[in-house]
Amino acid sequence: MGWCRLSVAGSRKVLRAKCGDFYMNRWILAAVVLLAAPAQAQVTGNAFNPAISLILDGKFSSYSGDLDGYDFAGFPLDPEIGPPPEGLSLGESELVLSSNIDDQFYGFMTVALGDSAEGTEVSVEEAWIQTLALPAGFSVKAGKMLSSVGYHNNQHAHTWDYVDAPLPYQVMLGGALGDAGIQVRWIAPVDLMLELGAEVLRGDSYPAAGAGDSGTGTWTAFAHLGGDLGASNSWRVGLSRVSFDVAGRSYDLLADQGEFYGSGSVDIVDGIWKWAENGNTRARTLVVQAEYLKRHEDGRLDVTGDTLNGSSPYDIAQDGFYVQGAYQFRPMWRLGLRYERIHGDNADLQPPLNGLLDTSGSPDRVTAMLDYSHSEFSRLRFQVASLDNGQGSESQVFLQYIMSLGAHGAHQF
Amino acid sequence: MKKSLLLTCFLVAAPGLADAEMSVFACEPEWASLATELGGNLLQVESATTGVQDPHYIQARPSLISRVRRADLVICTGADLEAGWLPLLLRQGNNAKVQAGQPGFFAASDYVNMLEKPQVLDRAQGDIHPFGNPHIQTDPRNIGLVAEALNQRLQSLDPANVATYEARYQDFRARWSKAIDGWSARLEPLKGAKLVVYHRSWVYLFTWASLVDVGALEPKPGVPPSSSYLSELLARLKDQQILGIIQSSYQPTRPAEWLSERTGLPILILPHTVGSVSGVTDLFSMFEVLVSELEATAAGTAK
Numbered sequence: 001m002g003w004c005r006l007s008v009a010g011s012r013k014v015l016r017a018k019c020g021d022f023y024m025n026r027w028i029l030a031a032v033v034l035l036a037a038p039a040q041a042q043v044t045g046n047a048f049n050p051a052i053s054l055i056l057d058g059k060f061s062s063y064s065g066d067l068d069g070y071d072f073a074g075f076p077l078d079p080e081i082g083p084p085p086e087g088l089s090l091g092e093s094e095l096v097l098s099s100n101i102d103d104q105f106y107g108f109m110t111v112a113l114g115d116s117a118e119g120t121e122v123s124v125e126e127a128w129i130q131t132l133a134l135p136a137g138f139s140v141k142a143g144k145m146l147s148s149v150g151y152h153n154n155q156h157a158h159t160w161d162y163v164d165a166p167l168p169y170q171v172m173l174g175g176a177l178g179d180a181g182i183q184v185r186w187i188a189p190v191d192l193m194l195e196l197g198a199e200v201l202r203g204d205s206y207p208a209a210g211a212g213d214s215g216t217g218t219w220t221a222f223a224h225l226g227g228d229l230g231a232s233n234s235w236r237v238g239l240s241r242v243s244f245d246v247a248g249r250s251y252d253l254l255a256d257q258g259e260f261y262g263s264g265s266v267d268i269v270d271g272i273w274k275w276a277e278n279g280n281t282r283a284r285t286l287v288v289q290a291e292y293l294k295r296h297e298d299g300r301l302d303v304t305g306d307t308l309n310g311s312s313p314y315d316i317a318q319d320g321f322y323v324q325g326a327y328q329f330r331p332m333w334r335l336g337l338r339y340e341r342i343h344g345d346n347a348d349l350q351p352p353l354n355g356l357l358d359t360s361g362s363p364d365r366v367t368a369m370l371d372y373s374h375s376e377f378s379r380l381r382f383q384v385a386s387l388d389n390g391q392g393s394e395s396q397v398f399l400q401y402i403m404s405l406g407a408h409g410a411h412q413f
Numbered sequence: 414m415k416k417s418l419l420l421t422c423f424l425v426a427a428p429g430l431a432d433a434e435m436s437v438f439a440c441e442p443e444w445a446s447l448a449t450e451l452g453g454n455l456l457q458v459e460s461a462t463t464g465v466q467d468p469h470y471i472q473a474r475p476s477l478i479s480r481v482r483r484a485d486l487v488i489c490t491g492a493d494l495e496a497g498w499l500p501l502l503l504r505q506g507n508n509a510k511v512q513a514g515q516p517g518f519f520a521a522s523d524y525v526n527m528l529e530k531p532q533v534l535d536r537a538q539g540d541i542h543p544f545g546n547p548h549i550q551t552d553p554r555n556i557g558l559v560a561e562a563l564n565q566r567l568q569s570l571d572p573a574n575v576a577t578y579e580a581r582y583q584d585f586r587a588r589w590s591k592a593i594d595g596w597s598a599r600l601e602p603l604k605g606a607k608l609v610v611y612h613r614s615w616v617y618l619f620t621w622a623s624l625v626d627v628g629a630l631e632p633k634p635g636v637p638p639s640s641s642y643l644s645e646l647l648a649r650l651k652d653q654q655i656l657g658i659i660q661s662s663y664q665p666t667r668p669a670e671w672l673s674e675r676t677g678l679p680i681l682i683l684p685h686t687v688g689s690v691s692g693v694t695d696l697f698s699m700f701e702v703l704v705s706e707l708e709a710t711a712a713g714t715a716k
Contacts, residue, residue, distance in 0.1 A: 133509035187479065282663075375636060410498055
């Protein structure tokens with residue numbers, strides 16, 4: 001080709017010279033370098049900064065009835081778990097930074113800022129790196145991460161369809177399983193998406209405690225299978241197991257203090273189905289998801305305190321599920337329904353601790369939700385729920401805003 | 414006959430042989446179509462989106478993850494058009510070959526002159542794209558530029574078939590140039606014609622054909638039309654000589670119908686890509702239908 005083309009694409013400072021003739025090519029390139037020099041000098045460090053986004057969340061919560069927080073018979077809870085504070089409150093403000101580190105690695109961090117009466121709490125929700133260029137369909141992720149078990153577990157809170165996480169996740173995994181560790185994931189080279197993975201985690205986060213096994217106290221394994229049905233439907237199902245050591249998980253038992261030592265497991269079956277007419281998510285869509293979780297723990301509860309002292313074998317068996325849907329009936333508007341039920345059936349403690357903990361119960365909750373998203377970046381939500389914990393019931397009303405500022409993040413399926 | 418049947422069985426049963434062709438993951442149908450023009454049966458091409466889907470809003474579905482996993486080449490528009498799903502697919506697909514910056518990743522927008530780069534980046538302006546308007550495929554000259562770059566990429570990725578790619582490219586280039594000349598000549602009488610658009614996704618067509626955009630049904634890019642905004646738009650359009658309202662098949666037609674009822678303007682569902690309206694099966698028929706629709710509307714208005 002005996003012609004040349006030269007273009008300078010402004011903001012990205014992409015320079016191109018195309019030319020058939022070798023000498024001509026050199027001249028053009030030299031000219032480009034000269035021309036580009038002042039422009040290059042103006043490039044600030046920002047061009048290489050990570051993508052930054054900020055998630056703002058605030059709500060108004062109202063509870064009728066006499067339940068004080070979450071008190072579920074058969075479910076000794078992670079102390080961090082509970083409904084949002086009554087009245088007006090600020091949720092966690094999340095700062096998300098992410099970027100390719102080089103051609104081999106990608107990095108991601110979420111820092112959550114929480115505001116409470118005691119002051120501002122800063123917590124690292126996630127901080128991990130991931131390989132981009134391992135061969136044969138493998139990738140490795142290392143750092144503090146939300147585990148890829150189940151479906152809901154590694155969905156970020158601002159993408160949830162409801163104000164709060166499903167009850168089975170709250171009571172059995174403390175909201176979501178997240179810990180420091182390493183994940184290996186493999187995608188099979190087949191038509192259906194088949195993903196197999198395993199994680200070794202430190203074992204410091206609920207339901208594990210005490211970083212057992214020299215700081216490798218939690219192990220997970222997961223398998224996900226997914227695909228499409230025509231242009232309008234897509235689905236994914238999964239099976240996961242979390243297995244963990246508990247080296248001293250504390251329980252607040254009124255005047256007494258309890259500590260649990262032992263080991264346990266959580267098994268998860270998950271499924272999600274998404275429908276969008278012709279695959280267009282802007283018009284009408286329907287998402288239905290359901291998960292079943294089963295937790296088992298064997299060990300010993302030590303109680304020390306003013307009223308009681310003693311130790312007893314302590315075995316727990318809990319399970320629960322949720323089924324939820326969200327229907328976008330017109331652009332920007334969604335309506336959702338969720339049903340959750342959890343069931344605890346624990347062996348009673350031996351004397352003198354017998355009767356200290358409620359052994360069994362079957363709380364359930366029905367939730368309805370309506371939300372409006374003016375754009376991809378903003379969402380306003382109204383949610384009502386009726387919770388029955390076995391001893392009493394209450395209704396819950398939430399008004400919430402969730403907004404994301406900054407970089408356009410890609411959302412998981 | 415028997416022999417060919419046997420051969421087919423053998424080919425199906427021997428994955429090693431089927432792998433001889435390169436697997437191409439195209440983000441949009443126009444690039445799938447272009448890859449097929451240039452690679453023919455050397456390539457096994459699949460498009461992540463169909464002609465009736467909005468490429469801004471695609472979910473990172475499991476099926477797309479598995480396709481990225483198996484791809485030898487990913488061809489996308491780039492310029493952040495796929496920002497909501499492609500980065501995730503590339504990260505979750507665990508395929509080193511097709512990561513951005515690798516030879517297996519091809520962004521068409523790197524090879525054309527981008528228009529409408531915003532001077533001010535503010536989300537109050539709607540879902541704007543910092544690298545410029547990414548709907549580059551509605552100017553056929555851009556298709557030619559991308560074809561040239563894609564031809565080089567295919568040759569470097571699959572050196573065993575260089576001669577075939579080059580021959581196919583030269584053939585495509587000749588047919589495409591001739592076709593562009595024909596379309597340009599037919600659109601010549603429409604120069605300066607005013608049109609209302611649904612989304613500002615036609616700027617490259619307008620630049621090529623010297624058409625004038627007098628307003629969009631979306632108040633801001635990505636923000637659906639509201640009735641108050643439409644009334645405002647209606648008032649602004651009064652007393653102007655306008656050819657029609659154009660939009661893509663995936664966009665809702667009610668706003669255009671509302672405006673059409675009040676102004677008598679015709680609605681044109683123009684093909685923005687391959688497979689977006691019936692009869693559009695490749696890039697040639699896409700522009701053929703597009704030009705014919707505009708011509709017919711102009712003829713109808715002139716009567």
